[in-house]
Every structure is written in C-alpha cells, then in structure tokens.
Amino acid sequence: MFNKILKRCPLLLFLLVFVGCQPLNNLSAPPKKTQNISHEFKDRLFIRSDNYLAGKAPIDTHEKRAYKYPKNYIIEGNKNTKKVALTFDDGPSIYTTKIIQKLNNYKIKATFFMVGNAIQSFPDLVKKIHNEGHLIANHSWDHTNANEHQYIDKYWQEQITSTNSLIKQLTGITPSLFRPPFGSTSEKIIEKLAENNINTIIWSIDTQDWNNNINTAQNIASIAIKHAHPESIILMHDGGGNRQGTVDALDEIIQYYQQLNYQFVTVDELIALH
Ligand SMILES: [Zn+2]
Structure with a gap:
C-alpha cells in the first residue's frame, strides 16, 4: 500500500x-559561531577624544596601522574584557612621585613611557617605579618628532637603543614597548621595532592633558570617563610641563572605572590578551 x-x-x-x-x-x-564568540572581539578599533587638535599624526593613520600591524601597532586591546591601561608619557619629572603615590593608594599598576634625557635626572625614581611593579617603557631619548623620511639607523641608535640601554642599566629589563613622541612615526620604524620584538603603542583615549589651555583636572577626568570602553589605553602625561591637573584627575578616573568593575593593568598585560 x-x-x-x-x-x-x-x-x-x-x-x-x-x-x-x-x-x-x-x-x-562545521559548527556555527555562537553569539558569545562573535561578540568576543571588537568590531572596530578606534581612538576617542574631545575636539582633537591638529599637530599630531591623524587618527585615521593610527587606525589604519592598527589593522595593518595587528600585533605590533596597538591603539587598544582587541577584545571586550573590562581591563584598562593608564599610561603616562614624557617623565620622569617632579609630578611622577605624586602620580605613583595615587596609584599605590589604589594598589593599581600603570605604564610609564619615559624619555631618556629625563631618566638621567631621576635614576633612583626610575628604579623605585620599576621595583613597585609599574611598567617602564621607551618614549625616545629627547622627544624628537619622527616622520616618514626619518633616517632610520640614526633614529634607531639615538632614540630607541640609547633609551632602552639606560632603562636596562637601571632596572635590568629591556623595554619591549615604544610610544613615538606626538604619535608620529613611519612604517619603516614600526617594522624595524617589530623585527626587534618591540611593539609600537599608541592610545585609544586622549585625555588632552598635554594641552596647557584645557588641562584642568575636571576636563582630564571628564574625557577619560566619557570615553570609557573595554581594553582602553588612556594617554596621560607625568612630564613635559605642569601636570598637577593630571595628578588631581586620577582619583575621579580610578574610582569611576573601579565602580564599573574595570581592572587596571599594564600595557604588556593588555597586549597579552590579544
Ligand atoms: Zn610625549
């Protein structure tokens, strides 16, 4: 039938x-991607700030390089974990001790991108910062603004290896992170650094504390808070000018992120999450 x-x-x-x-x-x-997996990585890496001013490498240049060199040119972490890296440039200076004190009050670690000729003035402070568990990284010897036509070997010797050697001499550790002054660099420099296992680190939140016209504690904290996002790298300065605004902004910034259950990490810890 x-x-x-x-x-x-x-x-x-x-x-x-x-x-x-x-x-x-x-x-x-093949197994379909679950919702969880597809949301684990960021859809886009980008830099946030208020009224970004001219005079630095354009934001889109940083963002394009972050995609071209995903392991060696870092503007932020590429996942969505609640981690944040505070970074301080241009020191050490008389403000560095005040910043370290604030960080230690909250038992958190940060990353210091130091300038070689400033390190020479504060060698004991550099040792102390390292011994307390903060990360010391390279920010050139004298804050030279590199460009696309920079003579690479001269730049390498005078700005990179000189500063790394001094930091190694004081701490026993050769830095593996470099932040170009003004965020200005070239692909040749990025590639040469990468060949030598040194990553170029930019930022994903610019607090503009370098701008003496607007760097009140209130403005700095407001920018850092308004643009909070997972695995951010926050740009601040402990040297290069009057940094009292930066010192005074830290309590509000740290308390805000901690309320949101963010964990403060050094940049090498953030990169390890890649
Ligand atoms: Zn700088």
Missing part, C-alpha cells in the same frame, strides 16, 4: 529521503 503511494507520488519519496538525511547533514557541517 505504502509502496503504491510512493510510486504514484515521487515528490513524497524525495521529501522522505531529504528529511531523513538532515541529522547527517548537521553532523558533517
């Missing part, structure tokens, strides 16, 4: 075979 029906109705036969094969098809198909 059933055979007769099937002979008269080939379409029903086809449907029965097709439905019968479905479990097999599913077994052999």
